[in-house]
Amino acid sequence: MNELNNLINSLIEDNTLIRMIFSGSRRKSLAYQKVVLRPVAIHGLAAYQLEYHSEKKVLHKNIEKEDCYAMILALLTNDFKQANIFSTKADYQILVSKIDQPKLIKKPPSKQLESLSHNQIKQYLIPDGTPCDFLIRLGVMGQEGQVLKKYYAKFRQINKFLEIVEDSLKHFPVDKNLLIIDFGCGKAYLTFALYYYLKLLKKRQVEIVGLDLKEDVIDFCNRVALDLGYDSLSFKVGDIEGYEADGKADMVVTLHACDTATDFALIKAVSWGAAVILSVPCCQHELFEQLSNKINDPMLKHGLLKDRFTAILTDTLRGLKLEENGYEVSMVEFTSLEHTAKNIMIKALKIKQPSASAKEAYESLVDFWHVVPTIGQLK
Ligand SMILES: C[S@@+](CC[C@H](N)C(=O)[O-])C[C@H]1O[C@@H](n2cnc3c(N)ncnc32)[C@H](O)[C@@H]1O
Incomplete structure (x- = not known):
C-alpha cells in the first residue's frame, strides 16, 4: 500500500x-x-x-x-x-x-506529456454540457447538452474545424457579407457548425451553401436548416465539377470529398478567388495507377506504401498549384491520427503573389513521377 x-x-x-x-x-x-x-x-x-x-x-x-x-x-x-x-x-x-x-x-513509458496550456473543456468553441440546437438535432448531443459518447470524436472534429475557421476569420473585414460553400457536405455536421459559429455566435453576415450528390441527404439537411430557422443556410444537389455559384465564394470548404472531387473544389475556389480554402482530402486514388519511377520501385512495389505516397504526392501537387495561384498554403493536422487517418487539411489563404517557383516545382514533380493529375487543369 x-x-x-x-x-x-x-x-x-x-x-x-x-x-x-x-x-x-x-x-x-x-x-x-x-x-x-x-x-x-x-x-x-x-x-x-x-x-x-x-x-x-x-x-x-x-x-x-x-x-x-x-x-x-x-x-x-x-x-x-x-x-x-x-x-x-x-x-x-x-x-x-x-x-x-x-x-x-x-x-517503460509509452506516452509523452502534451501541452497543458489550456483548459481542455473550455477550449471547445462549442462546449460540451451546453445545449446547442443543431448538435441536438443531429444526435450528437442529448437535450441537456451532454455529448453522446459515440459522437465524441465527431464533436472534437467539429470543434477543431471551428478553431481553424476562427483563425481564418482575420482575413475578412468584420462587416463583409461572406459567401461560403461546403463542397461534398454530406450530412453537414460541419456546415451546420459553420453557420452556428459564424452567424449565431460571432454574429457575422454569412450565406452558406452545402453541395452534395445525394438527394436524400440534401433534403434532410434543408429540412433541419428550416426547422432550426437557419435562414441563410441552404443545401443543393449537384456535382462539384459543374457547380455554378450565385456570386464568388469567399471561403470554400471541402472535407473528405472523395478523390478528384477535391481537385474540382479547389479549381472552383481558385476561379472565384476565394480568400480562404479549407480542404481535407481523402481517397486520393487518382495517381495510384499512374505513378511510375524506376528508382522508386522498391517503395512502389508495396501497395500500402504506394497508397500512402500517392496521397502525399497528390496533396503536394495540390499545394503547389494553389501556391502558383497566389495562395499561402499550409498542411495542418485536422484531427488527431487516433480518430482517422484522413487528418491532413490543406489550408490556403489568398495573401501572396502567384509563385513561379511553385509552378516549376509542380512541373518537375509531375515529370519525375510521370503523372497527369486533375489539379493540373488549374492553370
Ligand atoms: C465522406 S463524405 C464527407 C461529408 C462531410 N463533408 C464530412 O466531412 O463530414 C463525402 C461526401 O462528398 C460527396 N461527394 C463526393 N463527390 C462529390 C461530387 N463530385 N460532388 C458533390 N459531392 C460529392 C459524397 O456524396 C459524400 O456525401
Whole structure:
C-alpha cells in the first residue's frame, strides 16, 4: 500500500502524470464504466480533469491539484479494481482487488506529456454540457447538452474545424457579407457548425451553401436548416465539377470529398478567388495507377506504401498549384491520427503573389513521377 501511496504522491507532486484510466467496476450499480484522469491547466494553474464514461455520455469534472490524491484513492477504494497509469517516467498497471494489497506492474513509458496550456473543456468553441440546437438535432448531443459518447470524436472534429475557421476569420473585414460553400457536405455536421459559429455566435453576415450528390441527404439537411430557422443556410444537389455559384465564394470548404472531387473544389475556389480554402482530402486514388519511377520501385512495389505516397504526392501537387495561384498554403493536422487517418487539411489563404517557383516545382514533380493529375487543369 505504501508503494501505491508513494507512486500517486510522486505523480502529482512531480507533475509526471500524463493519464490515468480507471476500469473494472467494483459494483454493477456504478453509473460509469471508466474514468480518465488527466492534468489540465485552468487559467494558468495546474489542475486535473476527470472524464466519467458511461454507456451514452461522457461527463467532465475539474478538480484542484490538492484534491487529486484523495480522488485517486477514493476511485480505487470505492469504484474500480484496476488503473492504468501513463507517466513521463513509466507506465503502471495497478490491480487492487483488495485496496490494502495492491499489485503494481511497471513498464517503460509509452506516452509523452502534451501541452497543458489550456483548459481542455473550455477550449471547445462549442462546449460540451451546453445545449446547442443543431448538435441536438443531429444526435450528437442529448437535450441537456451532454455529448453522446459515440459522437465524441465527431464533436472534437467539429470543434477543431471551428478553431481553424476562427483563425481564418482575420482575413475578412468584420462587416463583409461572406459567401461560403461546403463542397461534398454530406450530412453537414460541419456546415451546420459553420453557420452556428459564424452567424449565431460571432454574429457575422454569412450565406452558406452545402453541395452534395445525394438527394436524400440534401433534403434532410434543408429540412433541419428550416426547422432550426437557419435562414441563410441552404443545401443543393449537384456535382462539384459543374457547380455554378450565385456570386464568388469567399471561403470554400471541402472535407473528405472523395478523390478528384477535391481537385474540382479547389479549381472552383481558385476561379472565384476565394480568400480562404479549407480542404481535407481523402481517397486520393487518382495517381495510384499512374505513378511510375524506376528508382522508386522498391517503395512502389508495396501497395500500402504506394497508397500512402500517392496521397502525399497528390496533396503536394495540390499545394503547389494553389501556391502558383497566389495562395499561402499550409498542411495542418485536422484531427488527431487516433480518430482517422484522413487528418491532413490543406489550408490556403489568398495573401501572396502567384509563385513561379511553385509552378516549376509542380512541373518537375509531375515529370519525375510521370503523372497527369486533375489539379493540373488549374492553370
Ligand atoms: C465522406 S463524405 C464527407 C461529408 C462531410 N463533408 C464530412 O466531412 O463530414 C463525402 C461526401 O462528398 C460527396 N461527394 C463526393 N463527390 C462529390 C461530387 N463530385 N460532388 C458533390 N459531392 C460529392 C459524397 O456524396 C459524400 O456525401
